[in-house]
Amino acid sequence: MIRLKYTALLLLSSAFFFSCSSEPGPLEEPDVVVEPNKPTPYQLVIPNNLPKTFTIPENNPLTVEGVELGRHLFYERKLSGDNTMSCSTCHQQQLAFTDGKAVSFGIARRPTKRGAMSLANMLWFNRFNWDGEANSLEQQALIPLESELEMHQSLSDGVKKLQETGLYPPMFQKAFGSSTITEENVLKALGQFQRTLISGNSRYDQYLENKINLTPDEMEGMALFMTHPEPAQNLRGGNCGDCHGGTLLTTRTFHNNGLDVELKDNGLGAITGRATDNGKFKAPSLRNIALTAPYMHDGRFETLEQVLDHYNELHLFNNPNLDPLIMEASNMTNGRTLKLTEEEKQKIIKFLHTLTDESFITDPRFSDPFKQ
Incomplete structure (x- = not known):
């Protein structure tokens, strides 16, 4: 009886020794596919009396997150050289997104040569500005941002300012899947927001x-x-x-x-x-x-x-x-x-x-x- 107990004790001790001294095997983790958060498609409501045919760029579909980001950027003064102007300075909602001036003024009160056009119903346009200079809202947005007579700042400098904030990297993550802000995505977000500025209830x-x-x-x-x-x-x-x-x-x-x-x-x-x-x-x-x-x-x-x-x-x-x-x-x-x-x-x-x-x-x- 004493020999049996002693043998059992040796077996337990050996088992304990080997379990503590041997390298643990790799843990088997289940295969988990992490789906990135996809932006929510924006449900655009077209008033009954406006055309039902329009074009939205394939590479910039409307999303809830993208439109909201564009709205913030539209009112963001960091996109101007001296942080005093935003797109909304010359495009005020109460004036149907114009500014009430014969010609618009940029930073340091520099006069431009033309007045600000209304942004209502830009969804249906394919030529922008008084002279048709731009062929898309994304292309158009870059012009006043970088013009020395308007917001007078390279978009790359504006991106740096936005990247340093606590607000925008998470918003770009939600809208475009990356918290690294790019010039292209700034213009895309502005384009998305402006396509939602629909007026059809007069x-x-x-x-x-x-x-x-x-x-x-x-x-x-x-x-x-x-x-x-x-x-x-x-x-x-x-x-x-x-x-x-x-x-x-x-x-x-x-x-x-x-x-x-x-x-x-x-x-x-x-x-x-x-x-x-x-x-x-x-x-x-x-x-x-x-x-x-x-x-x-x-x-x-x-x-x-x-x-x-x-x-x-x-x-x-x-x-x-x-x-x-x-x-x-x-x-x-x-x-x-x-x-x-x-x-x-x-x-x-x-x-x-x-x-x-x-x-x-x-x-x-x-x-x-x-x-x-």
Whole structure:
């Protein structure tokens, strides 16, 4: 009995010795596939009266995280050379993303040569700026960021500033899968946010959806706005729809509208190099037009009345590039000017006021996230 207990004790001791002195074997871990957090697709809601066809770049789909990042960057002053300006400085929501100035100002109050265009409904555009300089929102965003007259800072320097913050690396991680911020992803995020700036809930839209009635003057103004005059048929018109037609209130084309005989700004011609394009500028959307004064690329007209007077009295037929759509428009047979009456002009202006979208200029999705 004593020998058996002693033998058992030796066996236990040997087992203990070998288990403590031998190298442990590798631990077998289960195969775990870690899925990176994928950004959430952004559900873009298109108002009933706006076109359902548009193009979003395949390499920059809209995501919830990307749009929110772009919103922050849109209001971020670190993207300017002296940390005093953001995109929103020249594109203010309450002014339909314009700034109320004849020409915009960059850092140190440097004047630019043109006014800020509205950013409403850029989703449907493929040429940007007054002269069509950019072919995408991503490309367009780079221009004011690096312009010495605007935000005056290389994007690479802006990226360095963003990388040093506690805010942005996690946001870029969520939006693009990397906390390392790149110039490309800054521009992509800005493009995503701007594609969501959709305006389609004006009184005009509500009328088109049979939700409200316009006043008789507004209705007559709308008819005049949309009509090309044909005096031989006794058809009076304001000729506005030729360049600002459709529910976007723009044909998205470029025109010389007779502002100058001697050009100070060649507009599209400076981009294409074609003399026939000199003095042509993009016909902007007239949505929210009552909020976006002053008017024209150089802000020369302070009121809508002045704009109507310009087109009504225009007779610069010695301008070689004057748009034929303007040149041939008159409410009198062989007339050399448009010849609207004062009453007709006022009715057109009343219609233009129906294009204001109050929900667009107060939508919290487009507002400054740093002020909430």
